[in-house]
Amino acid sequence: MKISVIGCGRWGSFIAWYLNRTGHEVMLYGRQDSSRMKQFQQTRENGIIRLDNEIELVTDMKQALLSEVIVISIPSQGLRALAAEINQLAPENKTFVLCMKGLEAETGKRLTEIVEETLLIPHETAVWLGPGHVQEFYAGTPNCMVIDSKSEAVKAKLVDSFSSDLIRFYYGxxxxxxxxxxAAKNVIGIAAGMLDGLGLSSLKGALMSRGTREIARLIKAMGGNELSAYGLCHLGDYEATVFSKFSHNRMFGEKFVKGEPYTQLAEGAFAVKGILLLAEKSYCALPICSAVYDVVYEKQEAKTIINKLFSRSIKNEF
Structure with missing residues (x-):
């Protein structure tokens, strides 16, 4: 299968490496002025992985859109602009796979919703989600992930062609x-980092339990299956997000409460805005997500917010 990966960051470059490893013909797209793409063009390395020579590096979007399957791995807040750019080039009957996690901060819209309302040409859309870090995959550590789509045929095609001994895919x-x-697991990751920064790491068990329950309520209120919160998309991704040294969201939370700068992308900082918009629309209480928002955006003291969480009215666990 001929596949293009749009986005030459940490995750996008891994996807290109992985899909080439599973026998596909792969192109990796990055903008011409991208420092990451220039580094790949010069050395085929980015400090984490090395791309095989079979992977074609391209800076022409039209060329990238010639492939049958287009995997998109960019920061979530740039998806609408990218979809509009793709729409103008009008490549019909492509399958777009969103290998990214987030919500549009200003609207709370899911990423597939953004693609569906922006990309007006005939196409199929899927998502590729779940746990794992580039460093661990590249070192040969396997994991499980999930692919979902409105189309059963698209799911079957992608799961069958993407599966390997390194990633076991499930049908979403x-x-x-x-x-x-x-998207929400990144917010929980920020909360976990805040606990680490405050020396309260022992509270992570409670955070995981109550965090999953909180997001399950939101999913149900939005018309989804609350059990999904206990699957690979959320709870199954907690180890990689709540504990790992490679987790940008966890590190962002830790640095934030310590008053230290952190320059890497933490998607949870954007997702929490969208999540609270969804909570407002669905009349769903999300105390942990609200706490993260209050610390990051309302500049409230993290310790004060934790005390407020502990002073909430007592209730049944389930």
Whole structure:
């Protein structure tokens, strides 16, 4: 299968490496002025992985859109602009796979919703979600992930052609739940980092339990299956997000409460805005997500917010 990967960052470059490893003909697209693409063109390395010579490096979007399958891996807040750019080039009957986790901060829309309302040409859309870090995959550590789509045929095609001994794919059954769960796990990751920064790491067990329950309520309120919160998109991704040294969201939270700068992308900082918009629309209480928002955007003291969480009215666990 001929596949293009749009986005030459950490995750996009890994996807190109992985799909080439599984026997596909792969192009990796990056903008001409991208420092990451220039580094790949010069050395075929980015400090984490080395791309095989079979992977074609391209800076022409028209060329990248010639492939049958287009995997998109960019920061979530840039998806609408990218979809509009692709729409103008009008490549019909392509399958777009969103290998990214987030919500549009200003609207709360899921990423597939953005693509569907922006990309007006005939196409199919899928999402590729779940746990794992580039460094661990590249070192040969396997993991499980999920692919979901409105189209059963698209799911079957992608799962069958993408699966390998390194990634075991499952068929997703709840696009709403999988997208919301994947975006929300980054918010929980920020909360975990805040606990680490405050020396309260022992609270992570409670955070995972109550965080999953909170997101399950939101998924159900939005019309999805609440059990999705307990799957690979959310709870299954907690180890990689809540504990890992490679987690940008966890590190962002830790640095934030310590008052230290952090320059890497933490998608949860954008997703929390969108999640609270969804919570408002669905009349769903999300105390942990609200706490993260209050610390990051309302500049409230993290310790004060934790005390407020502990002073909430007592209730049944389930």
């Amino acid at each position: 059954q709840d696009l709403i739940g999988n997208e919301i769960g994947a």
